[in-house]
Amino acid sequence: MILKTDRLILRPWEDSDAPELFLYAKDPAIGPIAGWPPHKSVEESRQIIRQVFSAPETYAVVLKETGKPIGSIGLLLGSNCTIALPDEACELGFWIGVPYWGQGLIPEASRELIRHAFTTLGMREVWCTANLENANSLRVQEKLGFTFDHDIPQYYSELMNEIVSLRANRLLRADWENMRQEH
Numbered sequence: 001m002i003l004k005t006d007r008l009i010l011r012p013w014e015d016s017d018a019p020e021l022f023l024y025a026k027d028p029a030i031g032p033i034a035g036w037p038p039h040k041s042v043e044e045s046r047q048i049i050r051q052v053f054s055a056p057e058t059y060a061v062v063l064k065e066t067g068k069p070i071g072s073i074g075l076l077l078g079s080n081c082t083i084a085l086p087d088e089a090c091e092l093g094f095w096i097g098v099p100y101w102g103q104g105l106i107p108e109a110s111r112e113l114i115r116h117a118f119t120t121l122g123m124r125e126v127w128c129t130a131n132l133e134n135a136n137s138l139r140v141q142e143k144l145g146f147t148f149d150h151d152i153p154q155y156y157s158e159l160m161n162e163i164v165s166l167r168a169n170r171l172l173r174a175d176w177e178n179m180r181q182e183h
């Protein structure tokens, strides 16, 4: 599946994206706050593309202007989710390379993926979690209309092998529909 927004194309990751992925994913400002260690080599990035980004509903965030991937976004389903979710719920996850922060690109990609989740996939709830210290992610979630559900003060982050405080926010389909009518 390929999704499009004004500035972006969301498309499946490809093996040949490994050098671009490494360029951004090696930066310690990206992975650790999102729960994964920085990539150490292009080869590791290639393995992540094959083993992790091959999951359903995982997309490379490609800038239309350059045709190159600059981040990743996806809907985690079932047991892949950070927390146990009800049926017909999924979890939104995202990151974007540091040079592209602050341009509203992830909110733009997220709006399209949330639309896809509620309409094409028939979801009733989209969830999003973030480390309580991750002000940027919490701000994005606020802009998208997610509201507080609960905190997990001691969440074990397996990939980082550390305990973090996590916030779980939620967007209901009914609230999303109302939000759309208001705009």
Ligand SMILES: CC(C)(COP(=O)(O)OP(=O)(O)OC[C@H]1O[C@@H](n2cnc3c(N)ncnc32)[C@H](O)[C@@H]1OP(=O)(O)O)[C@@H](O)C(=O)NCCC(=O)NCCS
Residues within 6 Å of the ligand: 029, 030, 031, 033, 034, 094, 095, 096, 097, 100, 101, 102, 103, 104, 105, 106, 107, 129, 130, 131, 134, 135, 136, 137, 139, 140
């Ligand atoms: C969270 C993240 C995806 C936000 O993506 P984005 O496309 O930059 O989102 P926005 O442009 O809406 O910026 C969100 C907030 O980041 C802040 N910000 C951080 N760096 C910034 C910069 N260089 N320029 C401007 N704003 C910046 C601003 O507070 C902004 O809020 P505002 O729109 O009210 O000013 C991005 O910061 C990121 O990849 N972080 C690391 C990975 C991560 O945290 N993933 C989420 C895990 S839960």
